[in-house]
Amino acid sequence: MHSEKDIIQNLRDADCSEKDIGPIMICYRDGDQRKMEKLIAGCRKKKLQRLHDYQTYIDRLDFLSYQLAKEMCKEENEP
Numbered sequence: 001m002h003s004e005k006d007i008i009q010n011l012r013d014a015d016c017s018e019k020d021i022g023p024i025m026i027c028y029r030d031g032d033q034r035k036m037e038k039l040i041a042g043c044r045k046k047k048l049q050r051l052h053d054y055q056t057y058i059d060r061l062d063f064l065s066y067q068l069a070k071e072m073c074k075e076e077n078e079p
Helices: 004-013 018-030 033-077
Strands: none
Touching (some): 004 018, 018 033
């Protein structure tokens, strides 16, 4: 069995906010596994959305870089 300290550290290591950790730990202490899993899944969903957002930013930067390189190459080849 995990200690509360270990669970809290694991949640912090997963970058969960203290606002999220509190209710999760209350559920753990109360033995409310269903609600605890739902709260953890909510934290996971937020992290996954953030990951998708960052992927979009990276894609936009890659596309901008591609466009600028293409434009500069075209300008170099014009008489």
